[in-house]
Amino acid sequence: MFMSFHSIFTSPLSSKLAFCRLAPVLFVPIAFGGLRLSQTLCTSTNIQRRYMQPPEAKRVCADNMVPKIGTHNGTFHCDEVFACFLLRQLSEYKDAEIVRTRDPAVLATCDVVVDVGGEFDPKKHRYDHHQRVPTCNHTRMPKCRAALCYILLRSFVETFSSLCPEKPWGTRLSSAGLVYLHFGRRVLEEITQLKPDDRRLEALYDKLYENFVEEVDAVDNGISQYDGEARYAVSSTLSARVGHLNPRWNSKSQDTEEGFKQAMKMVGAEFLDRMEFYQNAWLPARAVVEGAVQMRTQVDPSGEVIVLEQGGCPWKEHLFFLEKELKVETPIKFVLYPDQSGQWRVQCVPAGLHTFQNSLHGEGRILAEASLSLLEEWRGVRDEALSTLSGIPGCVFVHASGFIGGNRTQQGALEMARRTLQAAAKARGEGKETQANGS
Numbered sequence: 001m002f003m004s005f006h007s008i009f010t011s012p013l014s015s016k017l018a019f020c021r022l023a024p025v026l027f028v029p030i031a032f033g034g035l036r037l038s039q040t041l042c043t044s045t046n047i048q049r050r051y052m053q054p055p056e057a058k059r060v061c062a063d064n065m066v067p068k069i070g071t072h073n074g075t076f077h078c079d080e081v082f083a084c085f086l087l088r089q090l091s092e093y094k095d096a097e098i099v100r101t102r103d104p105a106v107l108a109t110c111d112v113v114v115d116v117g118g119e120f121d122p123k124k125h126r127y128d129h130h131q132r133v134p135t136c137n138h139t140r141m142p143k144c145r146a147a148l149c150y151i152l153l154r155s156f157v158e159t160f161s162s163l164c165p166e167k168p169w170g171t172r173l174s175s176a177g178l179v180y181l182h183f184g185r186r187v188l189e190e191i192t193q194l195k196p197d198d199r200r201l202e203a204l205y206d207k208l209y210e211n212f213v214e215e216v217d218a219v220d221n222g223i224s225q226y227d228g229e230a231r232y233a234v235s236s237t238l239s240a241r242v243g244h245l246n247p248r249w250n251s252k253s254q255d256t257e258e259g260f261k262q263a264m265k266m267v268g269a270e271f272l273d274r275m276e277f278y279q280n281a282w283l284p285a286r287a288v289v290e291g292a293v294q295m296r297t298q299v300d301p302s303g304e305v306i307v308l309e310q311g312g313c314p315w316k317e318h319l320f321f322l323e324k325e326l327k328v329e330t331p332i333k334f335v336l337y338p339d340q341s342g343q344w345r346v347q348c349v350p351a352g353l354h355t356f357q358n359s360l361h362g363e364g365r366i367l368a369e370a371s372l373s374l375l376e377e378w379r380g381v382r383d384e385a386l387s388t389l390s391g392i393p394g395c396v397f398v399h400a401s402g403f404i405g406g407n408r409t410q411q412g413a414l415e416m417a418r419r420t421l422q423a424a425a426k427a428r429g430e431g432k433e434t435q436a437n438g439s
Ligand SMILES: *[C@@H]1O[C@H](CO)[C@@H](O)[C@H](O)[C@H]1NC(C)=O
Pocket: 073, 074, 075, 100, 101, 102, 103
């Protein structure tokens, strides 16, 4: 437990000394300036500079050139299984032996240790999250500027955002998240063959934390998804399935080695599968939407309508992301795309950004209603009746809620969008609440 103090006290002391008390008996001078691991930890270049070098931790194991990844023995969990899988994707640990033990002397011979050992120290490649760590009594230490300060022992509370302030995720890390944070970019580089400065790599890195790794961190730390009582049990999470690979309480053999290997295979295959999907389906969709956003003023001078030449391309999440990324000033209101029968759809963009709190990519979140819906008088009307009503020939339908409509041609669909925009502008000009607004 006190190993973690050791690294703190050997950190360079700044001039800002404070007398702190380690509950309940230790009195030690301590420099807050020297405590912060995270400030320089995070940019991809820093991570690479620090961690792409051959691990200094190889100082041991002189008798055996095969590197060793240490983790605990006994019952295994998704987080360390996944951490071991990730490490094995790196060239330096490709053939590493996985040593499962709680014996500190054996762990000390390992090049990298995850989920055991009571220590988080990336410089030594120690990635445990179970230790209690010194924490200032009145605030988290990094922000503490008090001259006198009591230090208490608290559970390990680092999150992605506490270690990398530019990232939004506030879920306490497990050994999976710790290893992903430090090695994830390199793992993705090795597998995707994307270059370190390719911005797609960073997009994948974020996407996979938010849509794969964070769940493992949360489940491991017992953090529930929602407040309140769940309506039903979710029993098929990756973590649950790993749990089921442990020996049953009543089986004769309590050996966990075979199950651990099986779990690594399963977790690894699912991670690779997901990564492949994001690389080959999700990223290309982003590229399509980005192209459409850049062409938007050629579709309509307002810049509020985009055209996706290929239907079926998921666009909502990418559009929200790109509007921010490309600093689009007037929010895009309509997306036109062909449907399966070659007719055209005009779909309203949900005004959903505010539902994406604390999140880079809000896939699967409930979206707010459209910022601008198709004209109310068109809603629920079809075909000829709609064409007559709108004066736009070839109309197919407008959904009763107004969020989507169809025309036989792209031009017709565009006309429906334009007319809605004009009506909204007119209503704004008349200074009254527009009936075109989503109601
Ligand atoms: C774990 O390993 C230690 C020694 O490394 C051993 O004493 C202990 O019995 C093992 N525990 C389990 C549950 O296998």
